[in-house]
Amino acid sequence: MSNGKIANDAVLFRRITPSFVHWDGLQSAGIPQVPRQGFQDYPEQIARQRFNLPGACMSVAVQYILIDEGYDPEKLIIGYPGYGVAAINAGVMRTLESPTGANWTQGVMWNPTDDEPWHAVVFCQNGGKKTTGMQGAIAGTATWTILPNPPNESATAA
């Protein structure tokens, strides 16, 4: 990372609640799809108040910073039993487009906090909140790093 900019090859982790997972729609090998609902932005007022950011965005954790700090993805679900962790790529976010080629590009910005120096945000370059289509496009590029589990079960590594 140079000048605070997250590299295009950076892996970004997103914590996903099991309540977003459609457990009745499992893919082969019993692995659920990464749900598009897991890539929604914060309510705008939260983004402004909590992160002093100008608009809607979603939180992610930058893998190489997390590792540099001595942690692995399991760190992200401490206190969140059953949650999963999905991985996306910064460069893919920056070149995201719709099926018709419309610009769906996302910005990726490092936004460290005292408790989470690996914290970054992903936001629509065109402003506004991520549409359902954008969320689906992001989910389509995502892979599980830690599988969520149905309620009453603990999470398992992907």
Next chain:
Amino acid sequence: MGAPVTATGEYSHYLNEVDEPSSGFELDITPTISAQYVWLASGTGNLVPPKGAWPSWLADTIDDLLDWLNQREGWDSYSANRISPRAVSIAFQFLRGISHYGIPRPFITGDTDGGISSSWESDRYSVQVDFHANSIDVFYWDKYIDEQWEDRQRRCLVS
């Protein structure tokens, strides 16, 4: 319009009455969609009359909606808003209305703004209808030809 729907669990009452659930929330069921007049167009363009009986999944879906109503702020671990009772009311009215047409059970989740998301997935199609206090968002995707559209209806009165 067929047998009344009875929700399972602690909310075993008819949701067409304003009631005081044990959580302390009051469900404001203000009908914004009259199911009597909601007819769907078939793929041939003809109107499809309702089938009449409530589907078996409707009671489970009501339970899903009520479970979401009870979620606390931050239920997604990222500061999601509490689910709006009005969004739940609108979702219920809509889903009850279309349930007469052989629609399969929707997958119900919350959205971070406090709305209710209902979705249907098949190998080919993905349809999502998001209910908010003052609007409904619709998303459609034909995966085979990668055709998508989505729209927001700000005034969701249908009669």
